Amino acid sequence: MKRRIVVGAIAAVLVVVLIAVWRPTGLGFKPNIDAESAVLLDMDTGDIWVDINGDVPMPPASVSKLMTEMIVLDQISSGMIRWEDRVPISAYASKMGGTSLSLKRGEFYTIRELLEGVTIYSANDATVALAEYMAGSEASFVLMMNDKAHSLGLSSRTIFTNATGLSGKDLGFTDPNMHISGETMMTARDTAKLAAALIYHHPDILNISSRTQMHLKNKGLYVSNSNFMLPAMGGIYAYEGTDGLKTGHNNRAGYCIAGSAQRDGHRLIAVVMGAKTYESRFEGAAKLFDYGFFRGLQSGDRVKHMMNPLRIRN
Template identity: 55%
Template sequence: MKRRSILGAAATVLTIIVLLAAIEHGTLVMKPHIRSKAAVLMDLETGKLWMDVNGGAALCPAGMSKMMTQMIVLDRLAAGVLHWSDKVPVSARAGTAEGTTLNMQAGEVYTVKELYQGVTVYSANDAAVALAEHIAGSESAFVSIMNAKAKALGLSGETVFANATGASPPSAERQQGKLVETRMTAVDAGKLAAALITSYPEVLETSSLTQMKLQSKGLYVSNTNLMLPGMGGAYAYTGTDGLKTGYDERTGYSFAGTAERGGHRVIAVIMGADSQEERFKETAELFDYAFYMELPPVRRFKYLLGRLGGAFG
């Protein structure tokens, strides 16, 4: 019996050594184990999906859908029909937006740049509604532009925009079927993020800001993306510079993240994590998988141990 135990332990050690050697030489890299409802890992340059976990399921993306709001703002700026310095009055509708807001009040006036930063950095719903109304005259008209853009970008029919914010309607209204709600697949979220970065790489200059300030209010707010290196916390990840977080009470916590190392940029989408910490942990696992050969030795070793632990656990 003792001999068998020794032989079994030796076989396990040998297996681990062989796996480590194979992974180290690039012949085998174990994929992360995703616990969230959906996830994709995309190569920006080729559009190839390196991982696709339930990526075609339509889920409530919440604030992640604001990537489309950003896209339309940047489209209008590029066309010259909108300018960063344009003044935007906050309507009563925008001033009463719920969820994450900058506490903007009806009648206050902000620049397009301030509102765009509020959407990009803090995922502010009041800023998103104010921009939508300014661009299209009403939020409903802006939604039509969003869905037309989704079609032009080749997003699937499973992705539908219902407002400028991604916020879901109250449960009572959902049960009565009164409102269409925003839905998005993880694959479409990745495609939208890729289109946004490719068309307007300057979006990353704003999405990488650790905080923004509303000058008139003297209000500072921090970025909701805790993976930014400048945030300096437990989830900071070298090379990360965007892109958009989201939370829905039914779907859970979501994140469309992007990072670049050695001139190689990838996009990772997590939808339906159990906590905001989990969405960043899983995104880091996806980034590690993509950047394995570019990780520092200690991080590479930890990655290997984590993957092997999952394989033998």
């Protein structure tokens, strides 16, 4: 009898341990994310299902390029610029540090090539070249970024100070005539809302952000996507249904991701900011997606269309 009690007690302990360590999100528990902030947005309902320090402003690194992508696609949609427009590379753009396509002063590239460089590879030189082409200078483009943030209803805690998301230290030289000083900061909530607005208004962005690599023909250059969650990447972080959007990293921001995934017509946006390792940002986003898709399966009253992101519920 005592032996049965002991065996039963051991079995109960094992069950508790398994629940604690084996993908608890699959059982409907909110995930524990190893990062400074994280948000999970359901684009079907506009609900924020997970919010960990979602209103705390954080340095976003290249995730802030989502706003650059938004403005490029807005201008293409309005006819202000065209995909095949040839953009000159300035001396300033060619000096951009960090991730770059090694664009040289005096070279020309199309809007399409540069946007692919921004979206797939997070190229800082391509980002600045686009900003200068659309607004005349990066400084004027930054004003456009903040105006767009206001029109989308992003909070005052999100502010853009350059087109790239680079920190002042990473830039390594003085910005020319910048109108807004300080560092770019975004909240996880605002990042999710921006990502949702980008997909809602310009769904074709996912055709670019889901590509595993891009080819810059003039240079014979191939570069790979840094989003290892894409299924076509085939790695250990690949997640079924993932199709974008943006990763970011620098010493100040840590590792960040604004990811999008869709299963059975159900789209989620997962944002992880301030993770300590590139592994933990992908693991955190996967936990958020697991939780969201599990919860979506349990919800019988889910709206069957994509919610206008301007109506996201706070």
